[in-house]
Each structure stands twice: as C-alpha cells, then as structure tokens.
Amino acid sequence: MSTRALCCLLCRSMVSPTHAATSPHVDGTLSMHDALNSSPSHDHSHSQTDSLSADPRKYVSHACEACRSRRSKCDGKLPVCSTCQKRRTACTYSAVDRRRGKLKKHETDALVQQVETLQGILSALQISPEEDALELLKKIRRHESSLVDFWSASGRPSPVSETLADYRRSQERDTKPVDQHPHASTPQIYTPDNLPPLEMVRLGIAAYYNCCFTLFYLFQEQHIYELVRHMYQSEEPVDTATLCEVCALAAVGSQYDADHVPQPVMEAFYRTASVYMHDCVEAHYLRGMRMLLCLSIYSFMTKRSSARLSIASGIQIARWARLHRQVTSHDLHLWRRVYRTLVFMECWLASSLGYQFDLTEEELNFAQLEIAEPVPSLENAIQAQMSAVGILMANILRDVYRSSSAVFSIVKKHARILDDWRRSLPGYMQLSAILDSSSENLEEKHRRSLVLVHIMGYGAQILLQRRLLVAMAECKMNKRWTLDGSREEGAAVHQECVTAAVTCVQLLEFLSYTGNMLRRCWLCIGHAFSACSVLLFEAAQSLLHGLWTGVEDTLAHSQKCIHVLQDCSVADHVAKTMVDIVHPLHEELVTLSKTDSWQTRRSGIYDLLQNPHPEHSPDHATDHSTIDSQPVHPVAIPAMQKAIDVLGNPFAHPRRLNIDSFSPADPDVPSWWN
Structure with missing residues (x-):
C-alpha cells in the first residue's frame, strides 16, 4: 500500500459524520479511539447543532423573515413570533441557532486540539517512509493512544x-x-x-x-x-x-x-x-x-x-x-554531518546579515559533538572547525549586537573563546603551517579551505570588536570617556582589530590565484568588506589626529579589499553595492593623506570639537594614549564620520538598528541582500 493510499484511508475516516458529531471530553483530552473511531451517539436525522443540546430554544435574538420584510417589531418567539401569529402569516427564521448556549471554551479548545491531532497524523502519513507509514496506520487501527499523546505533548502540529x-x-x-x-x-x-x-x-x-x-x-x-x-x-x-x-x-x-x-x-x-x-x-x-x-x-x-x-x-x-x-x-554519522552543515549555515547567515538565529543551546551543543567515522577523514575535521567558528560568530552576534551599549567584559569573554579555539587547532591547521609553501602535507583544496576557516576566525574577531571601536571613537571625539574599560584596554582592542583586518587581507590575497572560483562566495565578499571597513576607519582616525605614520600602508591594504570586491562585483550585485560604499571613502582618505597643508579656516564648532573641555578638567588629568592627546584636525571630521557610519553598520540595517529590532521569525529583515 502506498503512502498516498494510506492518506486517503485516513482522510475518509476524518470526514466521517460520526466524527463531526462527537462531543469532546470535559477535560479537553482525546484518546485515539475518540479522535479516530468515535461511535454515533445520535440519530443521523438530527443535525449537528441538535446533537449538542436536546432542549430547543424558545426565543432567538433576530427577527423572522416576514417581520424583516414589513419592518415591523418581532419578539423572536419560536416556532412562530407573536406578530405573525396575530396576522396569521407564515413565520420563518434564517440561520436559527437552536442550542441553549454556545460551546464553552474547554469544548472549543478540545475541538481545536482534535483537528490539530488529525492534521499531524495526516502529515506524518504523507511524508514518512513507507514502512513507518504502515506502522503508524497499524497503531491507529489498534486504537493505540501513544501517537495522539505525543502530538498533544509536543505542541508542534505538522511542523x-x-x-x-x-x-x-x-x-x-x-x-x-x-x-x-x-x-x-x-x-x-x-x-x-x-x-x-x-x-x-x-x-x-x-x-x-x-x-x-x-x-x-x-x-x-x-x-x-x-x-x-x-x-x-x-x-x-x-x-x-x-x-x-x-x-x-x-x-x-x-x-x-x-x-x-x-x-x-x-x-x-x-x-x-x-x-x-x-x-x-x-x-x-x-x-x-x-x-x-x-x-x-x-x-x-x-x-x-x-x-x-x-x-x-x-x-x-x-x-x-x-x-x-x-x-x-x-549511516548516522553521515546524517549528523549534514545536520552540522545546516546548523553552520543558520549561524553564518545570521551573523553576516544580522538577525537572531533560531537554534537552542541543546542544538548548538549537539552540532559540536565529535562525529566518529569508520575511517577518519580530513574533510570531516575541517568541517568541524568551520562549524565551530560559525557558532562562535552566532554567539558573538547574540551577545554584542543587542540594544545595550558596547561592553568591554563581553568583548573580553568572547576574545578568550576565540583565542582558545585558535590554540586548540592541531598543528597542520595552524596558520603558519597552512601558509608554508614548502609543506606538502596538505592538498591544494584542503589548504584553500583551511585559509577560509581562518578568514572566518578573524572575521569573527572583527565582528566582536568593531562595535567597541565605534563607541571609543565617539568618546574620543567628544573627549568624554563613558565606557566600562580603561583607555589602555581600548587601545589594545583597537590594535587587535586592525591586526585581524590586515591578516584577513593577506589571506584573501593568498586566495587570489583561484580566479573566478570564489566570485560569488559570500564568505569572501562579506569578510573583504568587513576588513575594509576597519582599515578605512583606522586611516580616518589617524588622519583626524594627524598621525601620518602607517596611513599609506593602511590605505594600501584597504585598496586590496576593494579590488576583491570589484572583482566579485562582476558577478554579484551585493559586492557592487559594497564597492559603491567603500570606494568613495577610500578616495577621500587618499586625497586627505596627500594634502600639503591642514591649515583651513575653522568655525567655532570645529574649535569646540577640538577642545570642548578646559585644560585642567579631570579628563585631562588622566594619563592618555598618544592618539588621545593629539589635536583634532577639522578637515578630516567628515571622512571620520563616514568611516564611523560604515564600521558601525555591519549588516546594512536602516538607522543602525540592532538585532533586538527584529523578531527571530521575521523573513524580511533588511540586510545587504535586500
């Protein structure tokens, strides 16, 4: 017997008149016998509404047809209203509800539960393998209640x-x-x-x-x-x-x-x-x-x-x-590998487009359990590390990109987790071994994949620290430190993020030999833009404070990211959008870096931005880093503000909204893709 035949058999039992007339239990629960094999309790000549109450109503709440047409008063008496009785005319009512009262809430809930139960059983018969569908039908014919009990407890009808x-x-x-x-x-x-x-x-x-x-x-x-x-x-x-x-x-x-x-x-x-x-x-x-x-x-x-x-x-x-x-x-280990890839895709897409991922802690932990193979393979080991980084990025998104302000303690926590992950990698997966051209331990496809794993790792670090960089820059421009960490800690985080961006550029450059192979790869496109955002921010901040050393190298690294995006933009419209964002800012910063003189006419607002507080304020008594003690050059302020806007909006959300602004089930979260 095919699955479709089984479904038809169940449908015939579902539409039986005896089922429609069956009253639910008072406690709202249904047994298998009640759900599928109810026996008739009333004569078939009675209507469904008659079966709910044996006593007819004496009055209804609406007028009869004759009084409606004459626009005369009707008392709604059954079977003939007083007006029609006096006039000796025919009296008929439309859509008469002859019950004493409507269904009570627990009765309605029980009917809803019954429908959901039957829908769930039908769905299981439709999409289960043949042998499972046959076993399910046998249980139904034996009046076993375990299946209905499962549906009632799970609360997931036909997911x-x-x-x-x-x-x-x-x-x-x-x-x-x-x-x-x-x-x-x-x-x-x-x-x-x-x-x-x-x-x-x-x-x-x-x-x-x-x-x-x-x-x-x-x-x-x-x-x-x-x-x-x-x-x-x-x-x-x-x-x-x-x-x-x-x-x-x-x-x-x-x-x-x-x-x-x-x-x-x-x-x-x-x-x-x-x-x-x-x-x-x-x-x-x-x-x-x-x-x-x-x-x-x-x-x-x-x-x-x-x-x-x-x-x-x-x-x-x-x-x-x-x-x-x-x-x-x-074949359990094979399906677990498919499931692990599925979890990775959910985490990766959520962390790159900025929405709340729909996975429980149990599911995340299950995806990270070691998968034992009959014959261990290098591919399985690489996929495990790729999945681990994707889950790290999803956790960073969940903790960092909420409505609350940037917090040093959260950044430190995830930075430790990232460091532990890098140290836990076996020797052949360490970056130094991968980039060693003399090493012959890895095939080219394995080396390329491991480079992408490390690009994701450094991309996770940028995702973790970029929001804090924006918060620190705004504090520096306002010359008012309001963060929970010290300036020295902030300087260390800043340097780590810039180093991660530079490393990303070097790894993307290493993959340049692949040609058109990765033109549509969202991993390369997204992380190239992310690294470019950090580097442009670093160059803008250095120019803002007149620190020329290293600006040329930083802009050169950002230009390499732009080249990657331009190459991908031939085949990918999102990459083209990103080029349109970062390329004009890069050109503006290059122009500023080549300006011979910074002497421009300053308005009062620029002077206020340069030094809004008296020299002997408590802020100035604090030991500053080099960049904090440098004067602000007003000509670089517009470029700095653009760099902050780009770095502060990694997901292309309007008005820099955070992930709390959208529900996990919202399919239309604004992002780079739409």
Whole structure:
C-alpha cells in the first residue's frame, strides 16, 4: 500500500459524520479511539447543532423573515413570533441557532486540539517512509493512544508541512535573482523524460568536490556518482527524488565553475530541484533536509532571501527526524554531518546579515559533538572547525549586537573563546603551517579551505570588536570617556582589530590565484568588506589626529579589499553595492593623506570639537594614549564620520538598528541582500 493510499484511508475516516458529531471530553483530552473511531451517539436525522443540546430554544435574538420584510417589531418567539401569529402569516427564521448556549471554551479548545491531532497524523502519513507509514496506520487501527499523546505533548502540529509552506511562499517571491537580467526567460525545468545534459551535471558535481566539499558536507562522492549512473545508464525509470538530488548538487557546484556552466543551466538545475524537493521529503525525511540545505547554499551564492527559510525548513525536519529516530546506525554519522552543515549555515547567515538565529543551546551543543567515522577523514575535521567558528560568530552576534551599549567584559569573554579555539587547532591547521609553501602535507583544496576557516576566525574577531571601536571613537571625539574599560584596554582592542583586518587581507590575497572560483562566495565578499571597513576607519582616525605614520600602508591594504570586491562585483550585485560604499571613502582618505597643508579656516564648532573641555578638567588629568592627546584636525571630521557610519553598520540595517529590532521569525529583515 502506498503512502498516498494510506492518506486517503485516513482522510475518509476524518470526514466521517460520526466524527463531526462527537462531543469532546470535559477535560479537553482525546484518546485515539475518540479522535479516530468515535461511535454515533445520535440519530443521523438530527443535525449537528441538535446533537449538542436536546432542549430547543424558545426565543432567538433576530427577527423572522416576514417581520424583516414589513419592518415591523418581532419578539423572536419560536416556532412562530407573536406578530405573525396575530396576522396569521407564515413565520420563518434564517440561520436559527437552536442550542441553549454556545460551546464553552474547554469544548472549543478540545475541538481545536482534535483537528490539530488529525492534521499531524495526516502529515506524518504523507511524508514518512513507507514502512513507518504502515506502522503508524497499524497503531491507529489498534486504537493505540501513544501517537495522539505525543502530538498533544509536543505542541508542534505538522511542523514540516508548515515550514515547507513558508519556504514555498518565500521562493515565490524569489522567482528571479536580483542580478539576473530583467528580460531573461523563465529557467527550464528538467524531468525524468528530459534529463539535464550529462556533461553539465558532471562539471557541476566535480566543481562541488573540488571547491566546497571540504567546507560543506552534502553527499558522499561515491553515493552521488551512483545516482548519476542510475539516471543515465540504467534502464529503470528515473524517480523525481533522485533527479532532485542530482540537480541540487550540480546547482551548488556549478556556482564555482561559472566559466564552463552557463547561467541558464545553473538556474535550471536550481528550479528543477525546487520543484521536486517535496518528493525528496516524502521519500525520506533526511533526504528532504539535505535538499533544503543544497537549495540554501545555492541561494547564498545568488543572494536570494529564501535562503533563510530553506534553512529554517531543513532545521525543522532535522528536529523531527531526531525525535522519531528516522536514521539507522550505519549511516548516522553521515546524517549528523549534514545536520552540522545546516546548523553552520543558520549561524553564518545570521551573523553576516544580522538577525537572531533560531537554534537552542541543546542544538548548538549537539552540532559540536565529535562525529566518529569508520575511517577518519580530513574533510570531516575541517568541517568541524568551520562549524565551530560559525557558532562562535552566532554567539558573538547574540551577545554584542543587542540594544545595550558596547561592553568591554563581553568583548573580553568572547576574545578568550576565540583565542582558545585558535590554540586548540592541531598543528597542520595552524596558520603558519597552512601558509608554508614548502609543506606538502596538505592538498591544494584542503589548504584553500583551511585559509577560509581562518578568514572566518578573524572575521569573527572583527565582528566582536568593531562595535567597541565605534563607541571609543565617539568618546574620543567628544573627549568624554563613558565606557566600562580603561583607555589602555581600548587601545589594545583597537590594535587587535586592525591586526585581524590586515591578516584577513593577506589571506584573501593568498586566495587570489583561484580566479573566478570564489566570485560569488559570500564568505569572501562579506569578510573583504568587513576588513575594509576597519582599515578605512583606522586611516580616518589617524588622519583626524594627524598621525601620518602607517596611513599609506593602511590605505594600501584597504585598496586590496576593494579590488576583491570589484572583482566579485562582476558577478554579484551585493559586492557592487559594497564597492559603491567603500570606494568613495577610500578616495577621500587618499586625497586627505596627500594634502600639503591642514591649515583651513575653522568655525567655532570645529574649535569646540577640538577642545570642548578646559585644560585642567579631570579628563585631562588622566594619563592618555598618544592618539588621545593629539589635536583634532577639522578637515578630516567628515571622512571620520563616514568611516564611523560604515564600521558601525555591519549588516546594512536602516538607522543602525540592532538585532533586538527584529523578531527571530521575521523573513524580511533588511540586510545587504535586500
């Protein structure tokens, strides 16, 4: 018996008149027998409303049809009103409620619970594997109550169906990526009778394993190539779930090989996987979870807002699968790797776009547990470190970017965690070993992936410290220190953040040999902009205080970041937006650094900004660092204010809002992508 047949059987029992007439228990609970196999308690000739009360009402609250037409007074008496009785005319009422009273609250709640229970059971029958659906139907026929008890306790009616519906609505808004030509034709959708070109499939899959398999686990290489052989060489018909999986992975990989895979083919891969994604969910929960993960990675590359809801849907399926223990022991480690990648994507997207991630502490801890493999692999070790950094960034976002002001203690806490993470890395993952050109211990793809892991690590440090840098700069411009740490501590944090930005630039420069491979990579784009923001801020602050030493080098490093963004802007509209922000500021700072004379006419407000307090104020009695004791050069104030605005808004939120301004479930959080 197929799953669809099981669903039809359950639906027939759900719409039985006896169920509609069954009254819920007083305590609001339902047994399996009550929910699915209620026996009739009234004659079928009676209406549903009659079954709720045996005593008819004597009066109703509205006029009869005859009194309505004559616009005369009606007392609402049943069965004939007094006016019609006197006139000896026919008296009829429309929509008469013959019960003594409406349903009580506990009765209404019980009915709602019954509907949710049946919806949940129907959803489980629709998307469970065949053997699980059969077992579920057997329990229903045996009148077992454990399933209903589970639904009542969980409070999560049909979560997979709900999240997939949300994802589908989001995808409908994302019918065409922003950087696609407005007059481009609708992408083709492949079918079992019209398979995608084999050569394009091979190129996409090969690019995935060459470029991002070491960072994002999706499929074992042997497994996916077996699916490809089945599609193109087997005489058996191709099922849509298999077609979905092959197209999804080819879509992800093709983004890293845009020179050989045309854009229309990439979109056709993606659209095909989107159309048949529900078939994967129906075939097996975790196959559906993996497909949503693939679609989210592709959406990352093309900056679709549906990326967030595809991740949320995948996480919901993962929760469901863990509760029902849908995986067998022999492949548990593979599904855990898929789940870990899913958690990383949620953390990474949240920390780069600035919204509250939707994961519990238990889920974060579970994703960080060591995954034991039958044969340990370097890819698994690298993916574990990538996931660890993503979770660190999400925790930084949660603690630092709230409505409260910047706090030194929080920055110190997360700085210690980052330092501990770097020290815990094995020797071959340390940055010095990775950049050692004479070392032959690492393949090129592993070395590239480890460089990206370290870029994320330094990006996490910038995310942690940049808000404090803005707060300190505003204190210095106002010459009023209001932070909870000392100036010396602030100077140390400032230097650490600038050093992290310079290191990011060097690592991005190390990856320049990859050419077009990483043009759409949000990791490179986001961290290049982040590092550039810090370096432009550093140059502006130095020029503001007349400290010329090192400004030229700082601007040179920021120019390298701009080159990365300009190269990516050829294929990515978000990178182009970022170039439009940082390039004019860079040019302005270069002009200021070459100015021969700083002597300009100063207005009264500039003099006040330069020295708003008397020389003998308590602030001036404090031991200052070098930069605090330097005079402010008014000509650099506009550039400094622009640099503060750029550094203080890492997520492109309007008016520098914080993550508390948006709910975790808000799919339309303003960000770089929209």
